[in-house]
Amino acid sequence: MLDKAFDPASMEARLYAASEASGAFGAEPASDAQPFTVVIPPPNVTGSLHIGHALNNTLQDVLIRYRRMQGRDALWMPGMDHAGIATQMVVERLLGTEGKTRKELGREAFVKRIWDWKAESGGTITRQLRRLGASLDWPRERFTMDAGLSKAVIEVFVRLHKEGLIYRDTRLVNWDPVFQTAISDLEVESREMKGQIWTLRYPVEGEPGRFIQVATTRPETMLGDTAIAVSLGDARFADLVGKRAILPLVGRAIPIVADEYSDAEKGTGAVKITPAHDFNDYAVARRHDLSMPTVLDAEARIWLDEIADELRLVEGAANPEFVRSLAGQDRFVARKAIVAELERLELLEKVEAHSNAVPHGDRSGVVIEPRLTLQWYCDAATLAKPAIEAVETGKTEFVPKQWENTFFAWMRDIQPWCISRQLWWGHRIPAWYGPDGSIFVERDEAAAHAAAREQFGSDVVLTRDEDVLDTWFSSALWPFSTLGWPDKTPELDKYYPTNVLVTGFDIIFFWVARMMMMGHHFMGEAPFKHVVIHGLVRDEKGAKMSKSKGNVLDPLELIDANGADAVRFTLCALASPGRDIKLAKARLEGYRAFATKLWNASRFLEMNGIAADPAWQPESAQGPLARWVLDGANTAIAEASAALDAFRFDEYAAVLYRFTWNSFCDWFIEFAKPVLNGPDGPEKDEVKGAAQHVIGVILRLLHPVMPFITDELWTHLGYGGEASLIRAVWPTPVAVRDAAEARAELDGVVRLISEVRAVRAEVNVPPSITTKLLVQGASPEMLARAGRWIDAIRRLARVTEIETLEGAAPKGVVQAVLGEATLMLPLADVIDLAAERARLGKDRVKAEIEVKKINAKLGNEEFIAKAKPEVIEENRERLADAQAEIARLDAAMARIAS
């Protein structure tokens, strides 16, 4: 016997272990079944399961379990990402607590230290994914730094380099002064900062007393200015173009140029150009062939090496001694000193408050410093072309579709991707340098030496590039590298391209776009058919969850409190497309109650000796109750399947919630009770048969979202052995004889009971009072139907018996109108006539409004002329119904009055 209350905590671990051990999560490359593949967005090895992971993986698990039950050879590929910067940060911090730095340790020892850390405490998240119930094919678990994936990374790098799609270049990059590495455009987030804007006066060369004013938000970079730009055709500066200005403090003469970048409407109309420390200025410098001195070092401190020779003493404007004193100062400290010095020299025109977007490193959180360095780049624009085309032609579809715009906007204007990182944790770039700087990009050191020998005619000393690759470089290969590429494996052959990628919009650029590029380039086709983009999980007020706000909901705590099934169901139910999820604990509790409801319904069936009966034929059902519930199940199957096919997880959840609770529990079980309590015989057997059939359907339909409770009940009710539900066949509709007739029958009884209940509740008749039901004007069908269901009606409507009323109504009846009939409950002792009159009056008002609305429509000639005939007909019927109802309500009120 099932326990009275459903206790997820006591069974989840056991059920998951049994499922995993059974091998049911595993793909079967040798099977003939059509594959269905999903690759997990690999969580960071440093990570732990947060609510976003819970959502993301629940949706994937729902799809995988659904397709697996449909007989597909389902592969859900597990794995983790080495997460370059994030992991290096964690381990460096750990070293810090021991008072060590990574530089003291040295590269080799530090990397070994990370591997040790990974073996010990990395991958917590895989254990947590098991708690969520994720049916990943664990034996296939991969790691972006494992041997196979590293081989794929090297292969891709070498091939792209040979094709000219990876190259080295000295350009301005986003430089993180804390991690002291280049980062890509995507790893920079701009934050609105309140700051200041300084207007400086630069003396015009050869024209004493004349100045040109420039506005800047970064006065400390002025040491690296190599020009002043004014806008084309700005009359104020026309005569200055071609002349030079004296760069204050430094004393160097710099040209005044006209360039489209400068905006006459903004600031003073003239801007200083610091090519090595600003992206726009860099572009201007390239157009005008300006020099590009760097004045900040890797830690963003003032660095004078490249301008030391240019320092001049200029009376009232420049003093080498002052500039030299700045060397080694932090950029923001130097800023103050420089502003003070300019003020002293009366070269500061004004200072105003100013707010602007300042780039920050997404990991370090510090202000990014553009820096001119030699880095490796990937020609993303070339790789993007086939990826764009795949989306344009529908080979890959985003769900919801509007995300395609976001994808296109990024991809059509994509910039070279900086892929080198000055870190130690990651895939080391397979480039070796000869003594003369020659570059050998090869698969391994031996090959590099061979290539060098060929070039130099003898063995030379080669040094390997110190840098590693952007973490996202290896993630970009994930859909095929995890399947064995570059080797030709059966898995690669069978499971690529994958079917669906489920992810958040925040990594469309980082990851989805790059997988599209690499997938096309190396596999010749898109890595996935559908990209399902889900929203962000927020707190119940819509705020982002963050530790500092203290509004973080920990999925593991939610699972502890409500069970994994309830957490999963909640996330699905709230996953409306294109919307973020506002998660409130009350929702969790509501869906936990749903699990309990299912549990208790099963318990009821069990108590009535209802258990799996594979021999029972639903097609054989004779009675309307069995046919009605089977028909309802058919609808639920069709709707749930359609919802999942369309990635409508919310509708899928809603369909099952409604059918299970409002149809199966609220009505079917209640109608079944009189039968089950009655004599044994074919009728009871049929109701039991239908009940076991439908609960079997419900358990299977719910299994993708609620794997634990359904598994437990499935086994308990005897549908199969341990862990058999996971591979049970997804239900399909069964043939139901004359379903429309069954619907009319049961829906009619439901309406009758509901009407009586409503009337009783309205006039406050306590359930303890039972009464006769008098029916006037009912059709023979309705009377016959009521007679057939008298047991259920007695129970559910608190009616003792049903009588047809021919003559006048007795005094003191409560009345209600149901279709063509008037229902009367003789309750003379308990009713309040005034309340009764008010109730009938209220119904009459509603009917009158209806009549008015429809009359207006039907009186409109154009409506009659242009509306669809069926719409007109429908309105005529509704009008007749409403008018008839008014007539019966009037009659009812007349009876009360007498």
Next chain:
RNA sequence: GGGCGCGUAGCUCAGCGGUAGAGCACUGCCUUCACACGGCAGGGGCCACAGGUUCAAUCCCUGUCGCGCCCA
């Protein structure tokens, strides 16, 4: 500045040309033999605003206002 999305019941959200829906919350009644994590019933809506298209608009179009996100 450009783009995308959202304003529907107290809250969270479905719906999307032709009777305005769900869950939760709320109110009343009920410890009826699966379930009080329950049952029954009920109240509650100018579907943001203003125009337009249409026989008909919460739904389509345009604009306005408010909110959120992305990109510059």
